[in-house]
Amino acid sequence: xxxxxxxxxxxxxxxxxxxxxxxxxxxxxxxxxxxxxxxxxxxxxxxxxxxxxxxxxxxxxxxxxxxxxxxxxxxxxxxxxxxxxxxxxxxxxxxxxxxxxxxxxxxxxxxxxxxxxxxxxxxxxxxxxxxxxxxxxxxxxxxxxxxxx
Amino acid sequence: xxxxxxxxxxxxxxxxxxxxxxxxxxxxxxxxxxxxxxxxxxxxxxxxxxxxxxxxxxxxxxxxxxxxxxxxxxxxxxxxxxxxxxxxxxxxxxxxxxxxxxxxxxxxxxxxxxxxxxxxxxxxxxxxxxxxxxxxxxxxxxxxxxxxxxxxxxxxxxxxxxxxxxxxxxxxxxxxxxxxxxxxxxxxxxxxxxxxxxxxxxxxxxxxxxxxxxxxxxxxxxxxxxxxxxxxxxxxxxxxxxxxxxxxxxxxxxxxxxxxxxxxxxxxxxxxxxxxxxxxxxxxxxxxxxxxxxxxxxxxxxxxxxxxxxxxxxxxxxxxxxxxxxxxxxxxxxxxxxxxxxxxxxxxxxxxxxxxxxxxxxxxxxxxxxxxxxxxxxxxxxxxxxxxxxxxxxxxxxxxxxxxxxxxxxxxxxxxxxxxxxxxxxxxxxxxxxxxxxxxxxxxxxxxxxxxxxxxxxxxxxxxxxxxxxxxxxxxxxxxxxxxxxxxxxxxxxxxxxx
Numbered sequence: 286x287x288x289x290x291x292x293x294x295x296x297x298x299x300x301x302x303x304x305x306x307x308x309x310x311x312x313x314x315x316x317x318x319x320x321x322x323x324x325x326x327x328x329x330x331x332x333x334x335x336x337x338x339x340x341x342x343x344x345x346x347x348x349x350x351x352x353x354x355x356x357x358x359x360x361x362x363x364x365x366x367x368x369x370x371x372x373x374x375x376x377x378x379x380x381x382x383x384x385x386x387x388x389x390x391x392x393x394x395x396x397x398x399x400x401x402x403x404x405x406x407x408x409x410x411x412x413x414x415x416x417x418x419x420x421x422x423x424x425x426x427x428x429x430x431x432x433x434x
Numbered sequence: 435x436x437x438x439x440x441x442x443x444x445x446x447x448x449x450x451x452x453x454x455x456x457x458x459x460x461x462x463x464x465x466x467x468x469x470x471x472x473x474x475x476x477x478x479x480x481x482x483x484x485x486x487x488x489x490x491x492x493x494x495x496x497x498x499x500x501x502x503x504x505x506x507x508x509x510x511x512x513x514x515x516x517x518x519x520x521x522x523x524x525x526x527x528x529x530x531x532x533x534x535x536x537x538x539x540x541x542x543x544x545x546x547x548x549x550x551x552x553x554x555x556x557x558x559x560x561x562x563x564x565x566x567x568x569x570x571x572x573x574x575x576x577x578x579x580x581x582x583x584x585x586x587x588x589x590x591x592x593x594x595x596x597x598x599x600x601x602x603x604x605x606x607x608x609x610x611x612x613x614x615x616x617x618x619x620x621x622x623x624x625x626x627x628x629x630x631x632x633x634x635x636x637x638x639x640x641x642x643x644x645x646x647x648x649x650x651x652x653x654x655x656x657x658x659x660x661x662x663x664x665x666x667x668x669x670x671x672x673x674x675x676x677x678x679x680x681x682x683x684x685x686x687x688x689x690x691x692x693x694x695x696x697x698x699x700x701x702x703x704x705x706x707x708x709x710x711x712x713x714x715x716x717x718x719x720x721x722x723x724x725x726x727x728x729x730x731x732x733x734x735x736x737x738x739x740x741x742x743x744x745x746x747x748x749x750x751x752x753x754x755x756x757x758x759x760x761x762x763x764x765x766x767x768x769x770x771x772x773x774x775x776x777x778x779x780x781x782x783x784x785x786x787x788x789x790x791x792x793x794x795x796x797x798x799x800x801x802x803x804x805x806x807x808x809x810x811x812x813x814x815x816x817x818x819x820x821x822x823x824x825x826x827x828x829x830x831x832x833x834x835x836x837x838x839x840x841x842x843x844x845x846x847x848x849x850x851x852x853x854x855x856x857x858x859x860x861x862x863x864x865x866x867x868x869x870x871x872x873x874x875x876x877x878x879x880x881x882x883x884x885x886x887x888x889x890x891x892x893x894x895x896x897x898x899x900x901x902x903x904x905x906x907x908x909x910x911x912x913x914x915x916x917x918x919x920x921x922x923x924x925x926x927x928x929x930x931x932x933x
Contacts, residue, residue: 412825
């Protein structure tokens with residue numbers, strides 16, 4: 286087995302474990318009538334994942350993996366999670382403004398400068414205003430209001 | 435030919451203005467992630483309270499038809515389907531946009547929508563009585579097999595691997611069971627308070643498509659990669675001529691859309707995906723699908739618009755909505771004192787035929803305004819990756835929140851989307867998962883209802899009947915074809931490696 290085959294095998298194993306957990310969650314319940322459909326689905330999924338494991342063992346697959354660029358993803362994931370976590374504290378529009386500023390500033394290809402900061406603020410303000418116009422004024426969506434707006 | 439004499443009613447200044455505003459508004463609402471046609475029509479019902487019955491139905495009908503097509507705009511340009519009906523459109527629409535063919539993809543989208551939409555409405559006009567009879571033949575057993583047929587196409591939607599497509603589909607089906615049992619009403623798998631109401635399809639749809647897109651954009655932002663290619667101009671006439679020549683894709687899309695439209699409870703998402711899958715299977719080179727094949731856009735869009743007319747057949751004749759949006763439209767009819775049934779075409783013929791005629795005119799307007807929007811797609815394609823990523827995150831959060839005014843939906847959307855990004859890097863596709871999620875409830879509801887109706891004779895209830903047998907046959911064909919196709923790909927790949 287080469288590195289790619291190894292990786293594929295471990296992914297198939299992981300999928301089989303997840304399927305096993307779903308199977309366990311569906312079958313380990315008292316009222317089997319309520320869980321009948323999830324039971325059928327999880328058993329089918331377990332079957333497919335075992336087939337996949339066998340295929341990987343005998344190297345019968347063609348699909349390739351793409352690497353995870355973790356270093357570039359982590360800031361975005363933190364900003365998104367932080368933005369959602371702050372919605373109820375800061376309010377929907379304030380957290381949206383924050384996420385817009387952080388993501389567009391952090392990932393901008395330009396060098397750090399006053400111009401980059403101003404561009405980011407103008408974009409974040411404009412887009413937040415557009416969201417307000419669309420969702421609050423036009424569609425009358427009641428968004429959470431927090432400390433700011 | 436009764437419908438012709440009511441065309442003049444559509445062209446009165448007030449009705450025409452309502453039709454134009456409804457169409458433009460519908461296109462814009464459709465392009466907003468999270469705002470499905472059902473929500474758009476529901477949002478507009480209060481605005482119709484003080485209108486004449488014909489005008490209010492014209493407004494709702496225009497919004498219904500144009501939101502279905504409008505959802506493709508955000509799907510093609512930023513890979514977020516505006517509505518579940520547009521899932522199939524983005525599979526080739528967004529790759530086309532990435533190759534600089536955004537305008538062309540939008541042209542095909544609106545031209546195919548017009549063709550499918552017009553044929554669907556003509557079916558409504560000319561074949562309402564026989565189609566209504568056909569709709570009545572679909573009981574829980576037939577609907578169960580229809581949804582199983584939908585599930586079998588999961589295998590080929592997964593891209594490279596059939597088995598990975600099937601596993602993704604099973605995950606989607608299992609996720610659809612979170613929340614309440616649809617027949618017995620008992621709670622299941624509520625591991626967190628955020629899952630108390632189950633996973634909303636729109637929240638999942640936005641998360642599964644938007645978040646992986648955002649993460650792909652940020653992972654390539656500073657390197658200048660991942661941008662859409664420079665936009666190539668494409669004349670409307672060339673698009674029109676090309677589109678009309680794609681007879682196979684248009685025919686499959688229109689037929690599938692019309693059939694799915696009649697089936698009560700199904701929807702545009704199923705129509706688009708089934709049409710896409712069948713067109714791919716019948717194509718001379720299925721490997722081009724998913725890489726920017728125009729036939730994928732044409733089949734999907736003609737199907738989801740062809741569905742609109744026939745979905746009104748069971749609604750207008752029997753009071754059974756053919757799609758979730760048609761169910762909301764039923765509310766619009768009842769508010770105006772119009773009750774489905776023969777009276778609609780006799781006592782209220784003027785209102786009913788004016789409404790149906792307005793759908794025909796609305797299709798043409800939808801194409802005209804849609805093609806105008808396509809001209810300005812250049813602005814979206816020029817947006818830098820970091821700006822687009824930030825805008826998509828915020829749009830996804832607002833769009834998801836607006837579905838049920840729920841932060842839990844936003845959390846579910848984020849979690850599903852992030853997991854999907856990593857799963858996609860490992861070769862799993864979002865489309866089968868979404869289809870599983872959509873079809874899960876339909877399958878389970880009909881399965882449980884069928885069991886209750888059948889009593890002790892479950893097998894014969896589900897296996898007897900002409901429609902059931904036909905659909906079971908189609909299921910076997912669909913799975914067999916997918917396996918055959920994958921085997922062919924493996925052999926081809928091996929030969930390439932050996933060479």
